Amino acid sequence: MKVKEIVKVLDAKLVCGQDQVDYSIEVAFASDLMSDVLTLKNDHVLLITGLANMQTIRTAEMSDIRCIIFARNKKATAEMIELALENEMVVLECRYSVFKTCGLLFGAGVKPIF
Amino acid sequence: MAERMQFEYNVDGGNFTRAGYASSEIKKILKKLNVDLAVIKRTVVASYEGEVNIVAHAYSGTIYVDIDTERIRIRLQDEGPGIPDIDKAMEEGFSTASSQVREMGFGAGMGLPNMKKNTDRMEITSEVGKGTTVEIEIVLK
């Protein structure tokens, strides 16, 4: 699913990566545990999380994750956005809970990893 | 590339804002060297978990990187409390992490086991009250 479709499904705010709305994710994974994210082997993963701090962006950087959704109104700070931009990531914010975010995306056809 | 390249980075214990800086620099270097992307990911995931361990569990540390045409070697050396029982620390789920560490998305006792899974060799030496050294190696060919 393309970033622009994700934005539509979640009524999300595109915080950075406006030039990458055609980037396609293949699978999604939801976790607040970064050590869990760091075990993933897949490419083109969408990360759904309620943990908004520098380590979320760092974890995505190490894992080659290019698209992150912060659920439940969690906001990316200026410092996080700067690091995300450096790594050419797409960052989205949405007001739904992690549960609803996952439900909407699953319903729209996004595949899980496991 | 040059036959052999060596780098080192300082890591501050407790500084979560900066945790990952060294691993990020390592990733940039490996990309420039055109190392296979899957190998880069294995390397930086391991170095990042090790870097987070210094930040989370030690007072200060240094990450030494040594790259040649055959392999990548990373030594994460810290001054800190040390690890009393290394076998126990290697067990999946064992953690002494503080609530602050858990708030940062770590502290589930998955770091050391995942470092082991992502590398071709890993060795831990530690002295209680002094510090810990974790050496990892990734074979390039």
Ligand SMILES: Nc1ncnc2c1ncn2[C@@H]1O[C@H](COP(=O)(O)OP(=O)(O)O)[C@@H](O)[C@H]1O
């Ligand atoms: N550099 C270190 N210095 C002291 N103790 C460490 C260090 N690295 C790991 N440990 C110990 O080993 C345990 C397991 O580490 P790890 O698997 O990375 O899990 P976590 O960091 O999530 O607790 C830690 O909780 C800690 O007790």
Ligand SMILES: [Mg+2]
């Ligand atoms: Mg750890």
